[in-house]
Amino acid sequence: MEFSANHPILFVMVGIIIAVVLAQSFYFLFRAMKRAKEIGIAKKTISSTITSAAIFTIAPAVAILLGVIVLSQKLGLAVPWLRLSVIGSLSYETIAAENTLKALGDGVSAITNAPAFISVIWVMTISIAVGLIFVPLLTKKIQGGMIKMGTKDKKWGDIFSNAMFLGMISAFVGYVFCDVSLAFKGDFTGLIPVCVMAASAVAMAVIGLLATKLKIRWLTDYALPISLICGMAFAIPVTGWLS
Amino acid sequence: MKKNISYLDSVHRDGRIWGLLICLLLFAFPVAVSVVFKAAPDARALLRGLFDTAPMYWAVGFIEMFTYVPMLGAGGTYLSFVTGNISNLKLPCAVDAMERANVKATSEEGEIISTIAIAVSSIVTTIIVILGVIFIIPLTPLLENPVLAPAFDMILPALFGALGVVFISKHPKLAAAPIILMLILFIFVPALNESTVGIMVPVGVIFTIIVARIMYKKGML
Known part of the structure; x- marks a missing residue:
C-alpha cells in the first residue's frame, strides 16, 4: 500500500x-x-x-x-x-x-x-508508556495506603488530601509568576499570566459571593467553567496591552 | 463494609484489564502501520529519538504516578493515565467536583465523585476531538484565528487562578508556606518555566505534606 x-x-x-x-x-x-x-x-x-x-x-x-x-x-x-x-x-x-x-x-x-x-x-x-505499564501494577498499592490512612486518622486523612491539592496548586501559582522579573527589563509580557490568573480568581470569588448572597445554588456548579472562560477572555485584551 | 471492599477491588481488577488491553492496542498500532505499509522504522532515527525523549519522560512519568494517583482515586487513575491531560484538565475537574460535593479523596464518596467527573471529562474531550477531526477544514481558520490565540495560551493561569482562590481561601494557614516557596523558586530560578512546572508539582506536594504534618502534630491545624 x-x-x-x-x-x-x-x-x-x-x-x-x-x-x-x-x-x-x-x-x-x-x-x-x-x-x-x-x-x-x-x-x-x-x-x-x-x-x-x-x-x-x-x-x-x-x-x-x-x-x-x-x-x-x-x-x-x-x-x-x-x-x-x-x-x-x-x-x-x-x-x-x-x-x-x-x-x-x-x-x-x-x-x-x-x-x-x-x-x-x-x-x-x-x-510515554510508563504510566500505561505501571499504573495497572502499582495503583492498588498506592491507593490502599491512602484509604488506610483515611480510616486510621480521619482528620489527618482530610488534611493530607487538602495538602496534596494545595501543593499542586502552589506549583502552578508559582509557574504563573515565572516571567515577572522580565518587567524590570521593560518586557511586560511576563505579567500577562499574572493578570489572567487574577481575573479568573476575582471571577470565581464574585460568583461564590453571588451564589451565597443571592442563594443561586446552580451558579456554584458552573463557577469553575465561567471563571475559566472569564480569565481566557481577559487574556485577549491584556495580551494586546502588555506586549 | 464488605461491599465497600468489593467495589474498590473490582475497580482495581477492571482497571487493570482495561489498562492492559489499551496498552496492547497502543503498542499494536505501530506494528500494524508497519505491516500495512510494508515498512520498518528507521533504526537510527528510532534509537536517537528514544534516547533523546524516553529517559526524561519515563522519569517524569514515574514521579507523576506517585503524585497523582492519591489525588485521582482508583477509578480516576485508571481513566486519567489512559486519556492524559491530567494536570490541565482531569485533576482540576475532579478536585472541583469533590470540593462541591464536599467529599474527600480518601473516602469512598470521593472515589466515586472523582471517577464520575473524570469519566465525563474524558468522554467530552474525546467527542470534541472527534468532531474537530471530522470538521477540521472549516474549524482550522476559526480556531487558529490570531485573536483567539492568547486565550488558549492562558488556559493554565485562568484555571489555577479560579481553583487557587477557592483552596487558598479555605486553607490559608496550610497554603502560606508552599505558595511562598513556589513564588520564590519560580521568580528567582530561571530554569523553572512552563516545561519544568510538571517536575515542581511533586516538589510542592511533598513539601506541603511535610509542612501539614508538622502543623498537625503541633496542633496548628
Missing part, C-alpha cells in the same frame, strides 16, 4: 483504539453511578457533577483540538488524533516527533515516507 500520513486505513485503526478508550470511560462512569446509588449519594450531587464536569471540559478540550491541528501539519491527522486523545499532550508529542525527525535530518518538515512515520509513532508510544 502506498504511504500517506492521511491514509484512510490509519483513521480506521485509530478509530478502533479510540472507541475502546471511550468504552472504558463509559464503563467506569456507569459503575461509579451504580455504586453511588447503592451507598446513597444524592441524585442531585451526581447530576451536578456530570453537567459541571462536561461544561468545564469544553474549553480545555478545544485547546487539545488546537494541538491536533498544529501537529497534523507535520504528521497527518490520524496520529495526532490518536496521540492527543490518548495520554499525550501537545508539548510532549511535539518534542517526541522533533527528536526523531532531527535524527532523520528532516528538520521539522512534514513526513513523507513510511519509515520516518513509523519511527515517530514508536518513539511517541514507548516514551
